[in-house]
Amino acid sequence: MSGTNAQGGRWLTRRDFLRASALGVGAVATGGLFAAYTSGTARASTSSSLVSSVLPSVAPTVSSGPVTIEHWVWNLRQGYWEEKAELLRQKFPNITIRVTEVPFEGMYDRLFASLVSGVGIPDVIDIEGGNFPRFVAQQEVPLLDLRERLATELGGLAPGIADRYAWRDGIYGVELAANSVLYFFRRDVFEKAGVTADNWEDFEVVAAALQDAARSLGVADAAAITWATDAQNNFRPLFLQRGGRYFDEAGNPTFNGTEGQDVARLMSATAKAGQAIATPGGWIGAPEWAAAAKENKVLSIVNGDWGTTYFQQNVPEMKGQWQAVPPPRWAAGGFAGTTNGGVSVSIMSTTKHPDEALEWLKQLRFDVDTVIDAYLRFGWTPVLKAAIDDPRFAQGVPYFGSEYSQVIKASMADMATFPVAIKQPQAEQALDSVMPGIVTGATDPVGSLNQAAEQVRQSA
Amino acid sequence: MNDRSRAGLGFLLPFAALYVLVVATPIVLAVGIAFSRVKGLDPPTIGVIENFTRMASDARLHKALGNTAAYGALFMVVTVPLSLGLALAFNSRHLPGRHALRAGYFLPYVTATVVAGTVFRLLLEGQFGLVNRVIADLGIDGPDWLLDPTTVLPAIVFVGVWRHLGVFALYFLAGLRTIPDEIVEAARVDGAGSWAVFRHITLPLLRPIMAFVLVIGLVTSASVFTEPLVMTRPVGGPNDAALTLFLYMYQVAFREFNLGYAAAIGLLFAVVLGVIAVIQVRLLGQMEPAER
Numbered sequence: 190m191s192g193t194n195a196q197g198g199r200w201l202t203r204r205d206f207l208r209a210s211a212l213g214v215g216a217v218a219t220g221g222l223f224a225a226y227t228s229g230t231a232r233a234s235t236s237s238s239l240v241s242s243v244l245p246s247v248a249p250t251v252s253s254g255p256v257t258i259e260h261w262v263w264n265l266r267q268g269y270w271e272e273k274a275e276l277l278r279q280k281f282p283n284i285t286i287r288v289t290e291v292p293f294e295g296m297y298d299r300l301f302a303s304l305v306s307g308v309g310i311p312d313v314i315d316i317e318g319g320n321f322p323r324f325v326a327q328q329e330v331p332l333l334d335l336r337e338r339l340a341t342e343l344g345g346l347a348p349g350i351a352d353r354y355a356w357r358d359g360i361y362g363v364e365l366a367a368n369s370v371l372y373f374f375r376r377d378v379f380e381k382a383g384v385t386a387d388n389w390e391d392f393e394v395v396a397a398a399l400q401d402a403a404r405s406l407g408v409a410d411a412a413a414i415t416w417a418t419d420a421q422n423n424f425r426p427l428f429l430q431r432g433g434r435y436f437d438e439a440g441n442p443t444f445n446g447t448e449g450q451d452v453a454r455l456m457s458a459t460a461k462a463g464q465a466i467a468t469p470g471g472w473i474g475a476p477e478w479a480a481a482a483k484e485n486k487v488l489s490i491v492n493g494d495w496g497t498t499y500f501q502q503n504v505p506e507m508k509g510q511w512q513a514v515p516p517p518r519w520a521a522g523g524f525a526g527t528t529n530g531g532v533s534v535s536i537m538s539t540t541k542h543p544d545e546a547l548e549w550l551k552q553l554r555f556d557v558d559t560v561i562d563a564y565l566r567f568g569w570t571p572v573l574k575a576a577i578d579d580p581r582f583a584q585g586v587p588y589f590g591s592e593y594s595q596v597i598k599a600s601m602a603d604m605a606t607f608p609v610a611i612k613q614p615q616a617e618q619a620l621d622s623v624m625p626g627i628v629t630g631a632t633d634p635v636g637s638l639n640q641a642a643e644q645v646r647q648s649a
Numbered sequence: 650m651n652d653r654s655r656a657g658l659g660f661l662l663p664f665a666a667l668y669v670l671v672v673a674t675p676i677v678l679a680v681g682i683a684f685s686r687v688k689g690l691d692p693p694t695i696g697v698i699e700n701f702t703r704m705a706s707d708a709r710l711h712k713a714l715g716n717t718a719a720y721g722a723l724f725m726v727v728t729v730p731l732s733l734g735l736a737l738a739f740n741s742r743h744l745p746g747r748h749a750l751r752a753g754y755f756l757p758y759v760t761a762t763v764v765a766g767t768v769f770r771l772l773l774e775g776q777f778g779l780v781n782r783v784i785a786d787l788g789i790d791g792p793d794w795l796l797d798p799t800t801v802l803p804a805i806v807f808v809g810v811w812r813h814l815g816v817f818a819l820y821f822l823a824g825l826r827t828i829p830d831e832i833v834e835a836a837r838v839d840g841a842g843s844w845a846v847f848r849h850i851t852l853p854l855l856r857p858i859m860a861f862v863l864v865i866g867l868v869t870s871a872s873v874f875t876e877p878l879v880m881t882r883p884v885g886g887p888n889d890a891a892l893t894l895f896l897y898m899y900q901v902a903f904r905e906f907n908l909g910y911a912a913a914i915g916l917l918f919a920v921v922l923g924v925i926a927v928i929q930v931r932l933l934g935q936m937e938p939a940e941r
Contacts, residue, residue, distance in 0.1 A: 298903045304690055323906060327690045412776075418796060419883045467796055469777050471882035477774050486777070614904060621883030625796040631887075647708065 256545045257285045260313040261300070263293040269566065273559055277552045284545050297323065304331055304539075312540040313549060316362055318353065318531030319421060322613045325356040333536040333543055334359035335550075342555045349606050350572040354533045356609050362533025363554045366495065366569035369515075369600035370426040370527045373496060374489035376512040378402050378411075386489070388520040389427070389455055396464035399488050408485045415468040415478070415487050416456045416628035420620035422472055422529060423491055423628075427452045429605040430527035431519045436610045442645040444616060445638035451521065453627050453634035460630030467628050479503035491516055493529030494597060497568040501588045513589045515600040526600035528607055570597050577601075612645060619644040683912040693909075700913035710914065712889045713897035716802060720893060721870035723806045724813075728866060732814050733855075736821030737847075751822075754815030762812070766879030769808045770795065773880075795880055798890035805876045805891055813869060817862055824858030825851070860933040864926050871922055874899065894918055 262270060265288065274286035289311065291299060297320050303309045316324065316332075324332055335343070336359055343351040343360065347367070354362035372386060379385070382402035384395045396413030403411040417423040433448030443449075459465035469487070470477030473496045481487045482504050490496070500511055515526055534553055536546045553559060560576040563569040568586060571577050577598065585593035610616070619641035626632030650658075683701075686694040704710055738744050739751050757765065772779045775793025784791045794804045828851060836846050852859075874895035878884060885892035885900075894914070902911035 301690070301903070301906055323689075323904075326906075328692075329690070331690060418887075466776050467793065469774060470771075477771065477777055481777050484777075618883075618900070618904070622885065622887065622889050624883065625887035626798075629793060629796055631797070644708070647706075 253283060255283050255285065256542045257287055258313060258540075258542060258546050258549050259287045259289060259311040260315075260549065261289050261291045261296060261311045262315050263291065263296065265290045266567065269563070273552055274549075276556070276559070277549055280552075281545070281548055284548065286549055293317070310537055310539050312542060312546045313534060313536055315365070316354075316533045316535050318533070318607075319614070319617065321354060321362070321533065322609055322611055324535075325361065325609060326611045329538075330356065330359065330361060331538050332361040333538050333540070333546075334361060335363065335536070335547075336360040338543075338547055339363070339551075342551060345555065345574055347572050347574055347577065347601055349604060352606060352608075353528075353531055354535070354609070362535035363550060364572050365532040365534065365554075366563075367572050367597060367601055368493045368495060368528045368530045369570060369597050369604065370430065370491060370529045371494055371496070371513045371596065371600065372489060372491055372516040373500070373511055373513050375485075375510055377510055378406065378488050379512075381406060386517040388518050389451075390520045392455065392517060393459060393462060393464065396459055396462070400464060403485070403488060406485075411485060412466040412481075412487050413464040414459060414489045414491070415481075416460065416465050417468045418471055418621075418625045418628055420617050420624050422468070422493075424449075424452055424456070424620060424624060425607075425617075426491065426493075426527045426529040427455075427516075429607055430516065430523050430525075431521070432523040432605070434608070435613060435616050440610075440612065442612075442616060442642040444620065445635070445642040448523075449638050450635050451519065453638055456628050457630050457632075457634040460628055465628070467625065474499045474503070476503070482507065494570045494600075495530060495568060497586050497588060497593075501568075501586075505588075508588050511589070513593060513596055515596060524605040525603035527605040531607075612648070615645050615648045616641070619648075679912045680916060682909055683916045685909050687907075687909040687912075689906045697909075700910045701917075703910060704913065704917065709889060709892065709897060713892045713894045716890070716892055717871055717873070717894040720802060720806055720809070720873055721867065723803065724809050724870040724873075725863070725866050727806070728810050728813055728817055729859075729862060731810070732817035732862070733821050735814065735818035736825055737851075739818060739822050740825045751815075751819070754818060756815070757812045758816040760812070762875040763879055765808060765812060766876050769804070770880045773804055795882075796887055798887045801881060801886040801891045805873070805880060808876050808880070809870065809873060813866075817866070820858055820862050820865070821855065824855045828854045856933055860930050863929050863933065867926060867929065868922065871918070 260270070270286070270288040274288070277284055277286060296314075297316075300310070300314060301323075303311075324330060336355075339360075343363070346364070350364050350367075351360060353364050354360055374386070378399055379402075382395075382398040384398045386392060386395050392414075399413045400411060403409075428444060428449055431448040431451055433444060433446065433452075435442065435444050437443050456465065460467075466487075468478060468490070469475065469481045472478065473490060473492050478487070478490075479499070483506075494513075497513070500507070504511075518525060534550050536543060536550060540546050555573060557573065557575050557579060560569075560571045560573050561579055561581045564571055564576070564582060571579075571582060576582060583591070583594050585591040585595075589596075620638075622644075623632065623637035623641045627634045627637050681695075682693075684696060684698065686697050686699065735754060739747050741747070744750070773781075773794040775781060775791070775796055778794075780794070781791035792800050794800045832850055832854075833846055836850055841849070872895050873893050877886065877891045877893055877896050878899075881891045885896060898911050898914045898918070901907050901914065
């Protein structure tokens with residue numbers, strides 16, 4: 190291309206354009222980098238966190254003017270939140286609750302991006318238990334400490350529940366539901382087999398009897414139990430129930446100790462014996478699992494009480510065939526109950542309206558009618574003592590009958606706790622990686638746990 | 650600078666400004682972040698090389714690199730010859746229904762990767778998936794495709810091939826259409842058979858398209874992310890057998906929230922990919938069409 194036109198003037202050449210672009214890039218990037226790094230350095234030098242420097246600090250003032258609280262949830266629940274927001278509005282006409290549905294998979298990525306940029310941070314957020322360590326791993330926890338603010342209300346929770354979101358001296362969320370781990374099983378097959386699953390050490394014998402019973406009922410290749418291919422759904426609850434802890438006080442991984450080995454050996458042995466299979470689709474809510482259940486190919490599963498939702502949604506026609514009880518115990522020691530999953534309602538420390546956000550949290554977690562309504566509609570088992578004692582809770586879940594509430598109570602009576610650990614996500618990730626080999630019996634269970642522990646030790 | 654030049658500059662400015670804002674600046678900033686400790690919400694530390702030194706001892710990164718290389722090799726070895734064969738078939742006037750076939754092969758490419766991944770996850774489920782049920786009818790006990798470390802990556806490659814076969818064939822078809830009929834006819838008059846025409850005329854004249862397809866294929870396979878994310882549970886597959894570089898970078902950035910290390914991996918990735926692409930193009934000759 191020529192640089193000169195017919196009139197003798199100069200055309201814009203590619204070189205001109207590239208030169209201009211390069212200058213532009215250089216200027217903008219240098220300016221951006223300079224701004225970013227100098228501000229970063231300034232923050233570092235004053236030992237102030239990114240969060241607190243980007244956003245205004247908490248101002249605990251009660252407002253009489255109109256206040257809007259933004260709450261991020263995973264699921265709009267068919268108007269449930271709006272109904273509860275209306276209840277709050279009746280008490281506090283100046284508070285408007287804006288509920289935003291953010292898909293679970295991207296919620297915390299989006300939140301962290303908001304925290305870093307300082308733009309679009311909600312006031313209240315649902316935090317899934319597995320993601321909670323990501324928040325407390327920061328130099329300054331970006332969540333409001335509720336220990337003093339809700340001192341009275343927290344005392345109304347079932348034992349151990351308030352500590353689920355405790356970190357150092359603070360409490361940074363309130364649990365949604367008990368998430369008690371239950372043992373769901375095919376009532377008819379167990380009755381035919383004439384067995385009960387009392388402890389895990391004897392489970393292989395029980396499983397063999399179950400499979401015989403299933404064969405006599407015309408199902409040749411039913412799995413006595415399914416094991417999840419990730420750590421959180423089966424390994425973790427059984428490990429906690431056995432009395433295990435992921436880390437010692439020095440932060441070293443301990444999930445490969447005796448308790449972890451017992452769980453991994455059970456999973457591996459039942460898989461090798463053809464008694465257990467990897468959970469079809471990975472979890473109880475997967476369509477593959479529902480399909481297997483409908484074909485009578487699975488006879489039992491260990492899951493959090495939230496699994497009741499999926500029985501009702503995915504296999505409603507099997508009502509009466511499945512029963513829920515507390516999980517078998519470990520004869521070697523441990524707890525009657527354990528937990529699987531959990532969701533906190535937490536308030537961001539950046540909120541401009543902490544008191545109004547607290548009122549919303551109280552409405553959701555400490556109002557007995559609201560808690561019971563959530564239980565009846567979604568199966569969120571109450572953790573509020575007043576709700577557990579409410580006669581409506583005693584009615585149980587229709588799918589599992591009236592004894593269901595007693596099962597939950599029994600499970601919660603001696604429940605293993607799950608302390609927050611900074612490296613929990615790394616541990617779960619490392620365990621996730623080896624879990625398929627364990628639950629399919631393809632790898633040495635103890636060696637796999639040791640491999641995962643080594644990976645956690647090496648993680649930065 | 651005259652009026653015309655100024656007008657030209659005016660037309661270019663919106664694009665240039667946007668390019669600087671959304672492409673060039675993030676790239677430059679990413680380089681800066683790669684040399685910084687940027688973790689979570691904590692204050693960043695500038696001018697460190699720890700992100701690069703960590704790479705040397707990061708076993709998961711090495712695994713991800715190996716898996717990505719294996720994916721790329723398998724993907725290219727299968728996709729390129731198959732798509733070339735398809736293009737030759739589509740180019741034949743003797744193939745009945747070739748227009749419908751062409752559209753059919755292209756459809757997977759416009760299917761959302763998440764949807765495709767989810768469907769294949771269901772199909773490949775070990776106990777109850779359709780694939781194993783079908784081969785069980787043939788008396789074969791199929792593996793648990795996505796839970797077996799030896800089969801999970803090939804299964805993901807299969808989905809990648811299925812998605813890209815049609816579009817790669819279209820690239821080749823476009824190249825085939827540029828080959829003048831008279832050259833082929835002259836060769837045939839001189840007694841050249843089909844293989845000789847393909848070997849000595851079609852293939853050399855397709856060289857620029859081949860280079861293009863190889864570079865696109867390299868970038869596509871090296872940046873594979875959605876398929877393993879959707880299809881593997883746990884994410885990354887058993888023993889990280891399907892952990893790809895992008896997946897690992899995502900985990901580092903958004904699970905560990907270690908943006909500095911993730912940026913460093915990205916930088917390394919860009920450099921390696923750039924070098925390989927340049928080598929590929931050099932080996933295959935110039936990208937410009939051969940002068941006739």
